[in-house]
Amino acid sequence: MTKRWVIGVIGGSGLYAMHAIEDAQWIAVNSPFGTPSDAILFGRIGEVQVCFLPRHGRGHRVSPTELNPRANIDALKRAGCTDLLAISAIGSLRENLEPGRFVAVDQFIDRTQGRASTFFTSGMVAHISMADPVCARLSGMAADAVEGAGGTVARGGTYLAMEGPQFSTRAESHMYRQWGADVIGMTAMPEAKLAREAELPYALLGMVTDYDCWREGEAAVEVGDVIAQMHANSALARATVERFVQSLPATRDPSPIDTALDNAIITAPDARDPAVIARLDAVAGRVLGAKTA
Ligand SMILES: CSC[C@H]1O[C@H](OP(=O)(O)O)[C@H](O)[C@@H]1O
Numbered sequence: 001m002t003k004r005w006v007i008g009v010i011g012g013s014g015l016y017a018m019h020a021i022e023d024a025q026w027i028a029v030n031s032p033f034g035t036p037s038d039a040i041l042f043g044r045i046g047e048v049q050v051c052f053l054p055r056h057g058r059g060h061r062v063s064p065t066e067l068n069p070r071a072n073i074d075a076l077k078r079a080g081c082t083d084l085l086a087i088s089a090i091g092s093l094r095e096n097l098e099p100g101r102f103v104a105v106d107q108f109i110d111r112t113q114g115r116a117s118t119f120f121t122s123g124m125v126a127h128i129s130m131a132d133p134v135c136a137r138l139s140g141m142a143a144d145a146v147e148g149a150g151g152t153v154a155r156g157g158t159y160l161a162m163e164g165p166q167f168s169t170r171a172e173s174h175m176y177r178q179w180g181a182d183v184i185g186m187t188a189m190p191e192a193k194l195a196r197e198a199e200l201p202y203a204l205l206g207m208v209t210d211y212d213c214w215r216e217g218e219a220a221v222e223v224g225d226v227i228a229q230m231h232a233n234s235a236l237a238r239a240t241v242e243r244f245v246q247s248l249p250a251t252r253d254p255s256p257i258d259t260a261l262d263n264a265i266i267t268a269p270d271a272r273d274p275a276v277i278a279r280l281d282a283v284a285g286r287v288l289g290a291k292t293a
Pocket residue numbers: 011012013014055056064087088089090185186187188223226227
């Protein structure tokens with residue numbers, strides 16, 4: 001069955017609103033998983049419905065370590081999103097990924113600690129595959145949009161998600177390079193895991209803002225470097241999102257991620273907790289038969 005695209009855009013550091021969105025309206029969406037970072041900006045770009053959520057809230061109020069990605073993803077699912085494009089500021093762990101370049105991330109190493117990282121708690125246990133954590137279709141179109149907007153992009157790269165909010169030590173930065181990580185940030189995990197649990201195809205466009213602290217004889221990253229680079233490139237990031245939405249095919253073919261929960265739930269029907277089922281109405285209503293609010 002084909003359906004229309006509803007694109008959720010998660011704006012990272014420096015991207016707190018989208019002026020290209022027409023008929024725009026900020027609307028608060030409640031979630032049983034807590035308070036999302038902000039209201040969602042509903043509107044359209046051309047004929048495509050867009051739901052924009054600033055990841056840290058307007059004014060960058062919410063720390064990466066105190067984000068509630070469960071509430072954010074649940075709210076975007078409730079808002080009717082079919083697909084998610086996330087934008088992030090990232091540090092580079094590779095010489096050839098210079099500040100200003102975009103990276104269409106395709107793998108993750110999750111080093112975050114203590115964040116609620118699943119919708120499927122006791123009473124409704126599920127194990128989804130995260131082998132290929134990013135939607136290749138979406139990521140490819142997002143990378144095309146970067147180039148169409150005049151930017152440069154690396155297609156593929158491994159994102160190390162650190163806890164923060166402090167930046168890494170030099171020893172950690174060197175270790176992450178040895179592990180094979182290409183870029184570093186504090187927010188895309190567990191966001192990407194939760195998007196998959198919610199059967200939402202997810203792509204992450206990282207924008208390199210700095211070289212972290214692994215380069216010999218060079219000053220370590222400071223937040224001012226990140227902000228300056230984000231400001232220098234925010235017009236390009238906005239143009240990329242606009243172009244991405246405009247380039248979508250008129251109809252949306254199904255994605256295998258739309259049915260990621262098929263065969264993922266292991267808790268026997270008679271052992272399922274009704275309270276847990278109730279709060280999964282948006283995330284897993286398709287498989288649990290719960291009514292979506
Ligand atoms: C402002 S510097 C560090 C900050 O920027 C990144 O956030 P986001 O991914 O939302 O753009 C990074 O993960 C940190 O939260």
